[in-house]
Amino acid sequence: MITCKNRYNVLFGFSAMILLLSFLVRTALLCWAFPQSGLTIADIPGIYFKGLIYDLGVTLFFTFGYALYLLFLPARLNNTIFNRVFTYFTVFLAAMILVFSFFAEFTFWGEYSGRFDFIAVDYLIYTYEVISNINQSYPLPLLIGGVILVTAFLVWVLHRLGFFRSSFQSKTPFGKRLLITAILAGLTVLHISYVSNSWAEQHPNRYAQELSKAGVYSFVSAYLNNELAYDKYYMQENENMAFNLVRSQLQTNNSHYLTTGNNLLRQVTDTNTRIIPNVIMITIESFSADFMERFGNREHITPVLDSIAKQSLLFTNMYATGTRTVRGMEALSLAVPPTPGQSIVRRKHNESLFTVGYIFGQAGYDRGFFYGGDGYFDNMNNYFGNNGYDITDRLRHKFVDDKLTSTRTNIPDSAVHFENAWGICDEDIYDAVIRNADNKFAAGKPFYDFVMTTSNHRPFTYPSGKIDIPSGSSREGAVKYTDYAIGEFLKKAASKPWFKNTVIILVADHCASSAGKNEIEISKYHIPCMILNLPGVAPQEIDRMCSQIDIYPTLFSLLHWTYNSKLYGEDVLSPSYQPRAMVSTYQKLGYLVPGKLIILSPQQKAEFFTWNQEKNEQHAAPMDSSLLKVSIANYQTAYNLFKNGGMKR
The missing domain is CATH 3.40.720.10 (Alkaline Phosphatase, subunit A)
Structure with a gap:
């Protein structure tokens, strides 16, 4: 039972609940993915450490608005029916969103073996197809009922532990409230400034990357970064050199270019x-x-x-x-x-x-x-x-x-x-x-x-x-x-x-x-x-x-x-x-030739791998500089042509 009376006790209790649930979800996903992930025991501490940082970010984002409410709520209203109803309703609604998102993470992981990304953002826009798909794939009434029951149970636990009562009965002075809110604001600003989803992606194993992330955090990150400017985030060559390389690559004995310069218009005869x-x-x-x-x-x-x-x-x-x-x-x-x-x-x-x-x-x-x-x-x-x-x-x-x-x-x-x-x-x-x-x-x-x-x-x-x-x-x-x-x-x-x-x-x-x-x-x-x-x-x-x-x-x-x-x-x-293929995710751009793979990533990164097709094995290797130039040229010129109207007829 919580005996220390503090206006922010509900916020602290709710934050602890987020961190605990996030830990349990991450653990469940880790157990699910571990057999086929290629992870080792040594990878697990890093997954949980990074995961905790992302979970703290989710907690800060979820609770900061309520912290501002607590800061400015007059003392005379703290133990009123208005504040009690508002607080219980807000906590219930926020908890229900979290519980639903955690459930959705399991279904999303089952389909894509990853945390929320651009696909989840896309699906949020097309509500008819997505809701109908969920309804036809899962027992929706039972799931909704389950989400509500779990949410009610969590709020009841917070109630039984005394978080609500100690908050309503507190007389926390404005100066202390200001200090707590300022600390939360500072931590939120620090998290926004120094932590991004790309931090999780430094690990070479994709499962480790995805398990380190937090679903809600990844969803917001994907929403805010829906468009990626190649010329801002990726390695580039000199533009003229890039086009010359691609034009040379596409040149054949039965084709000739109809114009000079940075375009690909040609006639094939x-x-x-x-x-x-x-x-x-x-x-x-x-x-x-x-x-x-x-x-x-x-x-x-x-x-x-x-x-x-x-x-x-x-x-x-x-x-x-x-x-x-x-x-x-x-x-x-x-x-x-x-x-x-x-x-x-x-x-x-x-x-x-x-x-x-x-x-x-x-x-x-x-x-x-x-x-x-x-x-x-x-x-x-x-x-x-x-x-x-x-x-x-x-x-x-x-x-x-x-x-x-x-x-x-x-x-x-x-x-x-x-x-x-x-x-x-x-x-x-x-x-x-x-x-x-x-x-x-x-x-x-x-x-x-x-x-x-x-x-x-x-x-x-x-x-x-x-x-x-x-x-x-x-x-x-x-x-x-x-x-x-x-x-x-x-x-x-x-x-x-x-x-x-x-x-x-x-x-x-x-x-x-x-x-x-x-x-x-x-x-x-x-x-x-x-x-x-x-x-x-x-x-x-x-x-x-x-x-x-x-x-x-x-x-x-x-x-x-x-x-x-x-x-x-x-x-x-x-x-x-010359055999080659281009394979990509939303952010990773792969250029594949027999036995070799280049991956271009944001922050001007490039990685080179050897690839055994029969065994389906990839191994990091020293960069192939000539293949890197070809890879960059293809992706850079394609982005340039679309951006500047060069793909128009």
Whole structure:
């Protein structure tokens, strides 16, 4: 029981509660992650020490406003009903926010093996999808009830220990209150000035970094640092030298630059007869290469795709540029390296860009973007609609963006057989693609479609009776349904008159998980890509390391197109092609070549690793200065071009 009467006792008790709960959450996450983390016992003290510093920061931020209230509350009001009600309500509300955030940390860790980051900030904006997803994935009434009960219990403990009574009955003089508040203010200022999330990221093990952080602290840090200026935070080369290096890298025997200076506009020439097929790209949500039997999986959950792999142009060594759908969309539509912070899909001033769709448009194609969810999410409609694509999605938000320069079609209820938080099932979106293709074929127009699926996403629900795994039971079920739906789409499409002249691209937007013991876990970027129905091209496997950004330059070469380009992607089949891939998180920018990895980080840092692909092992090594220059040049010029309008068409 608290016997010392002090107006700040509730604040001190609440602070102790935050620190204790944070310690317990960190300990639970450590136990969860330890078996696969690569951590040693020697790493644990540092994790808890840094964690305590971050937890103190959270405590200061949470309580400072209440400290100001206690400072200025007149003594005559301290033991009144007003102050009692206000204090109990404030403590209950703050405790409930903390308890909910701690619960959310476990669900977020289960999905991403990390503390809150830009993804959590993004999801906070899109409340319908996120709340629906939580409701369909977890017993929400029980969870909310549990949060309220735990909060009530914590407040009751503080009450039983006498924190409230000793605070209300105190007569702490103003001078002492001023001193306590000044100390708290000074500690808060010191924490803001000298502690940042990057402090946790100095440890070479990614799990140690994430376990050292505090979820609430990381969330606020991510919110405040949503955009990262490359020219402010990352290593740079002389701008002219950087562009000269990239121009040289992209120069081929069949291309020439149309202008001089710091741009990449060039013409790629092919003297063979041009082929003009329809092109449908199916971008598969969260589809890791290791889901397929071809890449070692033994669960037999992708029979369709494993069969297709033997009949197509199969890229066996392709890597996604990032860990989110919008990053994959950026790579597949712009063919550029990922820039730090948000994907270009979500940024301002991303209209009228020199996209892959623009190249198709110049060749006379109608272009379409198909999404099973609401295209308002992640700014998809705005991005594709203002870059020449006609939109077909499942509209669910209240307002329609009247600034779109392309048409937009809502998928009606009559065409929907199954729907969850993220959108309609894959079979339904494929039916919409087929209906559109029928119309385009009847009008005599070649078409290029960018199709984004949703079924391989939590809560992993799909129509019943389609496969032998119950809906909502596991990721494996969602993968198998995704595979099944692709098979059904191809069966229906094969019966159409337009199919014989239609190339089908199957590629993942990113992997199902990016977590690993390394900052950039390369194996978690490995994705499958297949190009089916290519005229005059026999099935084959391409084992050269490459990226999502290389798909269309390779396809255009196979189709013998002459076209203007600003793409960073290259023709993987060209004899002069040098294998490489770009892999990133929101802050870490990786440049990968066989056996080597450069990682560029904020604060002008760069690290070099050797990489054993077969064993999936990374080891720090002395810097490769020539590879560092190439890495910097690619990322620096991509940032420069977008920032200064050089990616505009």
